[in-house]
Amino acid sequence: MPSRRLKAIPVLIAAALIVGLAGCEQKEKPKAPPPQVGVITIKKQTVPYxxxxxxxxxxYREIDVRARVEGILLKRVYTEGKPVKEGQTLFQIDPAPFKAALDQAMGVQAQTKAALTKATADRDRIVPLFKENAVSKKDFDDANAAYDAAVANLASASAKVDEARINLGYTTVVAPISGMASKINFSEGSLVSPTANGGLLTTIVxxxxxxxxxxxxxxxxxxxxxxxxxxxxxxxxxxxxxxxxxxxxxxxxxxxxxxxxxxxxxxxxxxxxxxxxxxxxxxxxxxxxxxxxxxxxxxxLNNAVLIPQRAVIQLQADKAVLVLNNKNVVEPRVIQLGQERDNDFVVREGLKDGDRVVVDGVLKARPGQPVNPVQAGASAPAAAAK
The missing domain is CATH 2.40.30.170 (Efflux pump adaptor protein, beta barrel domain)
Structure with missing residues (x-):
């Protein structure tokens, strides 16, 4: 009998060990604490738009500088690509033909002035004689007609002088405004004219x-x-x-x-x-x-909702954020974004006052799982102290 008891002892010890090990395996492993995430609380506000x-x-003004008379371009007097002042000389067109035209017009004007002087004298002699019936009505009418013609001829000749003087002035091309002058379109020695293709000398801006x-x-x-x-x-x-x-x-x-x-x-x-x-x-x-x-x-923007850009995630074809319910469980929510402001987005739809949005630790927050929320931007020791 004693020998049988001794043989049973090892069996009992082994059984006890097996039962003990089984009990250890049935004990649950300790759960990891919820991850800590930084959140912000949505509050509508007025923000600049x-x-x-x-x-x-x-x-502000772009002026084409054009030739207003036909002639040979003698020289350029400005520096291309540099500022010019209003009234500054830019180009010189050969003035010789226009000076000759002015001299001719002035000669014709002098002739008409002389003719007017003679016609005036003739009319002044005829008038008193006509009143005394010393001359015929025809002579009187001829004298007045000659005077009127002389006046008209002088006016025409004076207009020709003005025209010739203006054309001579156009041979000196000046800047109509102050600004930046562009490059020249014709080299010196070229024939320029007031035509569409032959008159654009440069541009001032x-x-x-x-x-x-x-x-x-x-x-x-x-x-x-x-x-x-x-x-x-x-x-x-x-x-x-x-x-x-x-x-x-x-x-x-x-x-x-x-x-x-x-x-x-x-x-x-x-x-x-x-x-x-x-x-x-x-x-x-x-x-x-x-x-x-x-x-x-x-x-x-009145009653605007702003969130940091780092809080936005891509949810298939939509933009979304992770919000916390009253049990601190993560829930994804689709939102409609407005304009971008620095590091924030304006949210047009999807969020309201009081919503808590995950900003820091977005990758640690899993939908449907609880988290430990702290104020966004707070360090871990400071958050734990709270």
């Missing part, structure tokens, strides 16, 4: 101020008007928008301007409305023809 459009600069031309769509115009009427947007007083320009390198031009023209019709070929802004350009840094981003400031 900025409108951007692609535009192109243009000269006034750079200060400068125009910025852009356009907006008919749909955008209607959206602006509806937003203004509904009160969701406040337009600037008198619709005097502050206009700034973003240049090709992303920098903002140092001077701002205002809108001075908005077309009263829609362009049927593009469906857009043309708009023009005037921008100061005293240093001449901007040149005509540059492509810019025209930025209009002055309007305000």
């Amino acid at each position: 900025t409108y951007e459009a692609v535009g192109q600069t243009a000269g 006034q750079l200060d101020p400068l125009y910025a031309n852009f356009s907006f769509s008919e749909a955008e115009k209607l959206a602006f008007e509806k937003a203004s009427q509904s009160g969701s947007m406040t337009l600037p007083e008198g619709r005097r928008y502050k206009v700034s320009l973003k240049l090709a390198d992303g920098s903002v031009f140092k001077h701002t301007g205002v809108i001075d023209f908005s077309d009263s019709k829609v362009d049927p070929s593009t469906g857009t409305i043309k708009v023009r802004a005037v921008i100061p350009n005293p240093e001449g840094d901007l040149l005509p023809g540059q492509f810019v981003r025209v930025v209009l400031d002055g309007a305000k």
